[in-house]
Amino acid sequence: MIINKHIMRTTNEKQVLQQIVNAGPISRSQISRNLSLNKVTVSDIYSELLHEGLIREVGHGVSTRNGGRKPVMALLNVDYGYVLSINILRQRFTMLACRLDGKSEDYTSVSTRNVDLTSVLDMIEDHIRQMMGDRDTRLLGLSFGLDGVIYENQILGAGLNGLKDFDLAKYFGDKFNVPVVLENLANESAIFERDFSGEGVYENLISVTIRDQVSAGIITNGHLYRGHRGEAGVIGKCPLADRYQEQNHETVNHYVSETSVLKRIMAYQKLDRVDVNRIRRDYLGHQPELLAILDEFSYYLAKVLANISSSFAPDAILLNAPILELLPELMDGVRGYVDKLAIPRKAPLLLTKNAKEASLMGGASAIIHRVLALDDLQLTFRNERPVVLEQIES
Template structure:
């Protein structure tokens, strides 16, 4: 375990690198000897590397040595498990993702799915020149203290997924639900302080909300916060009738309605887009229902939590982003006090995967309780500019 000072020095190098020891000392109000000792330790561990000299002060003197996180130290793997597929990326310690894979698991049992994931991880390790530092898993359900307390997928509830893969590959494993992973992504990859209070609504097998308050993920009692898919929602036409949010808004019911009118047994995204642009009335009616009920969900979240923004992550909205305008119109018509900005994620395909990568990077660097900001590396000025 790292000391508080060690954590803060490493956090500075991750978030603000390339950076000098003297600048770290000033930023943290730590004496230079303490910072130099920690810096030397991190350098000997191979976690950081020196990249040249920065600009000297106006008073002259030696140019400071600049340091960066050593992204070649190792990598992490992030995996999302859904109803009929799993997706996987490898990620460097600076948050750069590589090798996206999506694997169908349709009509495959749990044991076979685990074997398929095992094989993909083993193949990645065999092909890599650096070491695996950790694995993260994301799935729909209730997850608390790295345990699956509830899951939409059969066989996963109370199965110790973290221990299973930690024992196999001898690395730390982090479990999180997809909505929380998406919220972590928006917090850590959008820039420092952009979203200190946000809600990320993920629409997959279930409708879930990841909640960030004052920069920290809020999980609630036993990880049950954000489990909005099971909440009741009044029917649009008969107020005395209600069903769950999942029934009206989750991905599967919406796609089933679309496949039914198209008389198809699979999802044809090109046909959906073509029918939308052609103003096919059956499709427009289904999407209007979806927009109406989603607006109810987002409006209630906005009024209840007063976030800086609500970010929506849904494949149907990635395919048809125009629907979001209708959602906003429905929200605007609601008699609520707080109407937060409602935006689509910029990375629907990988948002939860990247959020999972951030979670395991935090764990691998022993920085669980500190915020890291990725995709924010500054260019180092390695030589003094001549006037």
């Protein structure tokens, strides 16, 4: 079989860069051994990357047992530029700057309560420009995450009015002349778990995101599974039998979404806004009304997770939900309900380490892959940023 020389060269370049991102600091000779490529090929690619400024040399490693020169070590040049990850939520947008090695900086959260979509987009643009003015390096790309169905960088369905069929990628790509990646929040969270948990930890995982909608991001054999026109994981619209009258059905969103649960809590507390401190206080005080609402939530969530576990048999199911981050004790009840169900496969149920930033960091990984032209290759980042807690939206 004859392989086009240019395509083969491009593949080699990608693999060399992947080695430097994942294993740096690393020497050319080590890259050559890892990839089974001859040293001349690796040196040529290395020189091109160095000339471009995408990598930098960081001193010398240890010489071999036979002596000789100490090898020059290379790292990804994080000063080459940065990316911005932005999530557009129901009543706020959040923004995170990330270096090319995945290290996150400058988290921002902006309320958009009672603000129309056009004004929200203007606010996002202003914050991007402010971020650009505050940093010494250049903006390389943008990612946007939202509740909805995304396919081929287009919004086919959205929880927020006005976003469906709006070409968000072109809108901001034209303004800032950088590549733009769109993704739904659940897929971003799944990417985060794959890329920031350690190489090979999760080859098959499902990240269930509970916000205005209940969605699942699916990783199979290390790759994001999108399904038909990006519709994989849209579980919030699936019917779920009533706990007491099985002939009655409502959607998963009705029983499990954060919006529905918080509305019930606010109604019992007779409040028009969410008070996370009171929720926590009432829970610890064993207020029966709150415990009943949370028990219903735990029961129906367990039914959803059991179906996912049986259907997909993932290595793990990770839950991204601010309500569970506020009340992690609920996981015992969820696991208890799952254990009572007669299903063949019960995957480990875990809470994501950082519900507020997980999707942002997953979005950052997606645009870093695009910027480095490594869309189809695994990149492994270190999650060094502390958890950011924030008020749950009402």
